[in-house]
Amino acid sequence: xxxxxxxxxxxxxxxxxxxxxxxxxxxxxxxxxxxxxxxxxxxxxxxxxxxxxxxxxxxxxxxxxxxxxxxxxxxxxxxxxxxxxxxxxxxxxxxxxxxxxxxxxxxxxxxxxxxxxxxxxxxxxxxxxxxxxxxxxxxxxxxxxxxxxxxxxxxxxxxxxxxxxxxxxxxxxxxxxxxxxxxxxxxxxxxxxxxxxxxxxxxxxxxxxxxxxxxxxxxxxxxxxxxxxxxxxxxxxxxxxxxxxxxxxxxxxxxxxxxxxxxxxxxxxxxxxxxxxxxxxxxxxxxxxxxxxxxxxxxxxxxxxxxxxxxxxxxxxxxxxxxxxxxxxxxxxxxxxxxxxxxxxxxxxxxxxxxxxxxxxxxxxxxxxxxxxxxx
Numbered sequence: 484x485x486x487x488x489x490x491x492x493x494x495x496x497x498x499x500x501x502x503x504x505x506x507x508x509x510x511x512x513x514x515x516x517x518x519x520x521x522x523x524x525x526x527x528x529x530x531x532x533x534x535x536x537x538x539x540x541x542x543x544x545x546x547x548x549x550x551x552x553x554x555x556x557x558x559x560x561x562x563x564x565x566x567x568x569x570x571x572x573x574x575x576x577x578x579x580x581x582x583x584x585x586x587x588x589x590x591x592x593x594x595x596x597x598x599x600x601x602x603x604x605x606x607x608x609x610x611x612x613x614x615x616x617x618x619x620x621x622x623x624x625x626x627x628x629x630x631x632x633x634x635x636x637x638x639x640x641x642x643x644x645x646x647x648x649x650x651x652x653x654x655x656x657x658x659x660x661x662x663x664x665x666x667x668x669x670x671x672x673x674x675x676x677x678x679x680x681x682x683x684x685x686x687x688x689x690x691x692x693x694x695x696x697x698x699x700x701x702x703x704x705x706x707x708x709x710x711x712x713x714x715x716x717x718x719x720x721x722x723x724x725x726x727x728x729x730x731x732x733x734x735x736x737x738x739x740x741x742x743x744x745x746x747x748x749x750x751x752x753x754x755x756x757x758x759x760x761x762x763x764x765x766x767x768x769x770x771x772x773x774x775x776x777x778x779x780x781x782x783x784x785x786x787x788x789x790x791x792x793x794x795x796x797x798x799x800x801x802x803x804x805x806x807x808x809x810x811x812x813x814x815x816x817x818x819x820x821x822x823x824x825x826x827x828x829x830x831x832x833x834x835x836x837x838x839x840x841x842x843x844x845x846x847x848x849x850x851x852x853x854x855x856x857x858x859x
Contacts, residue, residue: 486535493528497521618642624652624695625669634661636688637668647672649700654693661688667696667705676704687713687730722756767793767859773800774852784849789840793859798841800855807853809834809843821845 498518509515549555616622620640627638638655653669664684666674677685677696685707688694696705714729721727721736728734739753744760746752769791777784788798799808809819809832817834821843830845841857 490532490535491524491528493521493524495521496525497523614642618644620644620652621648621650624654626654628656629658629667631659634663634665634686635668635674636665637671639670643670644672647675647698647700649698651698653696653705655696657688657690657692657694660690661686677707678702678704679707679710685710767791769793769795769857769859770855772852772854775805775849777848777850782848783844783846785842785844786853787837787840787842788855788857789837791839791857791859793839794836795841795857795859797859798855798857800843800853802851802853804851805849805853807832807843809841819843821847821849823847823849 497520498516499522500519504519547555547557625638625640625644627640629636629638631637636655636657638653644651647669653667655667663686665677665686665688667677668674675698677688679685682702695708697708698704699706714727716727716729716734717731718734718737720738721734722738722740723736725736726733727736739755741753741755741757744757744762746763771788773786773788775784775786786800788795797808797810799806801807804825805821805823807819807821809817811817811834819832819834821830821832822828823830828847830847832843832845835842
């Protein structure tokens with residue numbers, strides 16, 4: 484608007500006072516020289532005059548003159564301008580995901596025009612960018628809750644993707660536990676396997692669990708991101724106090740730590756973990772009963788003991804009528820006898836090894852069931 488106050492004209496130049504007076508000012512009882520006052524008045528006049536000249540003065544706008552207060556009214560057609568409320572309602576909160584830098588810049592530019600200077604074309608261009616960004620599931624994952632038919636899961640995204648593209652992301656809330664290898668079908672584009680980074684199948688999705696997947700165009704499946712622990716171990720399989728994550732969740736081990744193996748021969752061995760040690764040495768023993776058989780064609784009696792769990796080197800056997808024993812000498816030859824205590828007969832026996840046991844033959848018609856003790 485125009486300046487309305489008259490300039491305080493003062494053309495007498497006067498004399499500029501010294502710097503000491505400018506800094507120290509007038510003192511009490513000093514009479515200021517007229518030339519100093521003229522200099523001050525003239526400088527003030529020239530400064531205000533320069534301000535008005537350089538600031539300019541609007542004479543007319545569209546042919547209209549200022550009123551008595553210097554104001555001019557201007558009529559502007561705002562029919563094609565977006566209002567502040569329209570912009571804020573649509574763009575004050577971006578859609579899912581974080582906007583790209585150019586999108587964020589466009590939003591800020593449009594909001595900065597909330598005084599009414601944004602045009603309809605600004606809104607349309609911005610709307611297009613928002614829609615394009617919303618449909619880009621590589622830049623930001625699609626978020627959805629699944630439905631399922633057994634281990635085949637499905638989701639529907641909006642806006643709908645037209646194809647699977649490399650890097651496409653999904654953030655899924657699973658609606659039911661899986662029981663085997665799983666697949667995901669997005670907007671009916673086709674079921675794709677869900678794999679671990681190692682290439683193995685994902686089989687342990689949990690109800691209400693949230694999982695992030697990324698599509699791998701090279702392998703044609705979705706890869707589980709940041710997978711946790713998996714496996715079928717139970718607490719008794721893990722050393723006491725140790726922890727692990729499995730398909731069933733976190734477990735704490737209960738297997739006792741027995742330390743170094745140091746048990747006596749024949750002692751009961753409790754279950755648990757042993758860090759090493761030496762098995763005790765000693766004689767292996769076995770006892771049982773065996774029936775004497777007779778071969779008429781050979782005219783010999785025989786008995787066989789097997790499945791002892793070791794190779795016997797010494798044994799004895801007996802009942803109320805018989806007693807016998809054998810052993811293997813240092814020369815590797817078996818020696819032994821069989822005695823019929825009722826008939827007072829002594830028989831030489833022939834011994835041979837069989838699977839984890841021994842076989843004995845002697846020339847006599849003998850019968851009975853003998854008790855035996857074998858040592859190895």
